[in-house]
Amino acid sequence: MASHPAESVITGADDRGPRERMVVHAADLIGRDGVAATSIGDVIAASSAPRGSIYHHFPGGKTQLMTEAVRYAGEFIAERIGRPTTMTPADTVREIGGVWRRLLVNTDFQFGCPVLAGGLARRSEPAVADASAEILQRWADLVTARLVVDGVDSDRADSLANLVIAAVEGAVGLCQTRRSVEPLDRVIAELASLCDAAVDRLR
Numbered sequence: 001m002a003s004h005p006a007e008s009v010i011t012g013a014d015d016r017g018p019r020e021r022m023v024v025h026a027a028d029l030i031g032r033d034g035v036a037a038t039s040i041g042d043v044i045a046a047s048s049a050p051r052g053s054i055y056h057h058f059p060g061g062k063t064q065l066m067t068e069a070v071r072y073a074g075e076f077i078a079e080r081i082g083r084p085t086t087m088t089p090a091d092t093v094r095e096i097g098g099v100w101r102r103l104l105v106n107t108d109f110q111f112g113c114p115v116l117a118g119g120l121a122r123r124s125e126p127a128v129a130d131a132s133a134e135i136l137q138r139w140a141d142l143v144t145a146r147l148v149v150d151g152v153d154s155d156r157a158d159s160l161a162n163l164v165i166a167a168v169e170g171a172v173g174l175c176q177t178r179r180s181v182e183p184l185d186r187v188i189a190e191l192a193s194l195c196d197a198a199v200d201r202l203r
Helices: 018-033 040-047 051-057 061-081 089-106 114-119 126-149 154-178 182-200
Strands: none
Touching (some): 040 051, 061 114, 126 154
């Protein structure tokens, strides 16, 4: 595996116990290769976990491990969306963009969204896809809440939040394809402007 700079979904993984290391490294592998291409053996190798420990920690096998991995990745982003409430909605959007920008650059555009990858695995891993759907909704709900706090009507806030999540997820894929952060930078600038305009109309 490639080396991982300071900000990555596997930051601090080596300081955790074997179970946590497997979850964190599984999230990294899913973001790079998808659910179907990520095997239990890959996770064991990446995390240096004892081979015999996998079913001890994850009696539900690959499905349980993949589900916990996408939930970990979901929380990684959710924590950043929910950062200080003094941030404006536009600041929140820029924070999301900054996180993804660093993840893309730090992994040489190899790392995409593990949560979206989990959602695309519905045919083989429906439980993982269900978890991904819940996480994406949670992200949208967090953005909605930030907009509502600033006075935006709940229906408008919900629509904008949906746009934010959909646009950022799409931009990440474009960045990987083009090997450039330009698509993300442009999307974030437009989304931040939309959020500012929604709030400014209330002043």
